[in-house]
Amino acid sequence: EVQLVQSGAEVKKPGESLKISCKGSGYSFTSYWIGWVRQMPGKGLEWMGIIYPGDSDTRYSPSFQGQVTISADKSISTAYLQWSSLKASDTAMYYCARLEGIAVAGHFDYWGQGTLVTVSS
Amino acid sequence: QSALTQPASVSGSPGQSITISCTGTSSDIGAYNYVSWYQQHPGKAPKLMIYDVSNRPSGVSNRFSASKSGNTASLTISGVQAEDEADYYCSSYTTSSTLVFGGGTKLTVL
Numbered sequence: 001e002v003q004l005v006q007s008g009a010e011v012k013k014p015g016e017s018l019k020i021s022c023k024g025s026g027y028s029f030t031s032y033w034i035g036w037v038r039q040m041p042g043k044g045l046e047w048m049g050i051i052y053p054g055d056s057d058t059r060y061s062p063s064f065q066g067q068v069t070i071s072a073d074k075s076i077s078t079a080y081l082q083w084s085s086l087k088a089s090d091t092a093m094y095y096c097a098r099l100e101g102i103a104v105a106g107h108f109d110y111w112g113q114g115t116l117v118t119v120s121s
Numbered sequence: 122q123s124a125l126t127q128p129a130s131v132s133g134s135p136g137q138s139i140t141i142s143c144t145g146t147s148s149d150i151g152a153y154n155y156v157s158w159y160q161q162h163p164g165k166a167p168k169l170m171i172y173d174v175s176n177r178p179s180g181v182s183n184r185f186s187a188s189k190s191g192n193t194a195s196l197t198i199s200g201v202q203a204e205d206e207a208d209y210y211c212s213s214y215t216t217s218s219t220l221v222f223g224g225g226t227k228l229t230v231l
Binding site: 035037044045046047059061062095097100101102104105106107108109111112113114 | 124153155157159161166167168169172173178208210212214217218219220221222223224225
């Protein structure tokens, strides 16, 4: 059974750093792109970027380029999303999802349960 | 990259058919047959309902169908049921090699 299990909720202060994780199981982790999707409170889905764990090829949405870093450790089948300096506007639910299909043109067929990040002073 | 345009809300009575539109441009929906639709219930992760314009993943009810014409994609739910009440999002691959989502549509079953 394909599963993506994300790390738990985080409460941080502005300016702090953070790295959240997404562990894949039940499939060949290095053979599928993993994406990150943001959902701000009461708002819609936003595509942040994707990574191919096999070779760490990474693509970012222009809206998120330079704002976050996506990485992966294929030895432990885990993808990461990290911030070096959080802002209050980073408060959101973050989902990881597996991309099926032709690379970036694919569709997200399996999703993690989400990680709620709250940034508040 | 601007979000795809969806109506904020649609509604229908049980048993009726409803259609949700998703309008993009020649740089996304109009350029490729890589349109997907996701269903999201409150407090839950999104679920893939349609991929590559009109394909249903295994396990998704055949009451869900979708199509595309030009720069607009559409999701139709036939025989709407109470359990279909949720938010629906379209997404498309773009000529910038990125993915873009629609703003989401809240389906209310009356």
